[in-house]
Amino acid sequence: MRSLSVAQAKAQLSALLDAVESGEDVEITRRGVPVARLTRAAERPAAGFDLESFLAATNEQPLHTERDAAALLQELRDGARY
Template identity: 85%
Template structure:
């Protein structure tokens, strides 16, 4: 593991991140005392979007029972008058 003081780390941050990205650990020191360690971040699983399940769930909603928008609005207005 390579070690850099704060000033060196600030000056070479982009290069240090490249090294970390390739699997190397980097230690940052202040006055010779280790204060931080740069390590590669854990791989975050990407959330997948299931379009088919979304469409099924959407079409099962009460507003999708074969009523067009004009009829739905009329029913809502009529309900408000009762």
């Protein structure tokens, strides 16, 4: 594991990120005392969009269970008249 001071890490940040990306761990020290460690981030699987569960959740909303949008809009317009 490579060890660098804060000043060295600031000056070489792009190179350090390249090294970390390739799998190397880097320790950053302040006055010789370790304060941080750079390691490669864990890979996350891509989250897919589940359309069926989205539509099911949407249809459970109160607005969608009683009437359609056209009927709701007509009720709102009728109620606004004096």
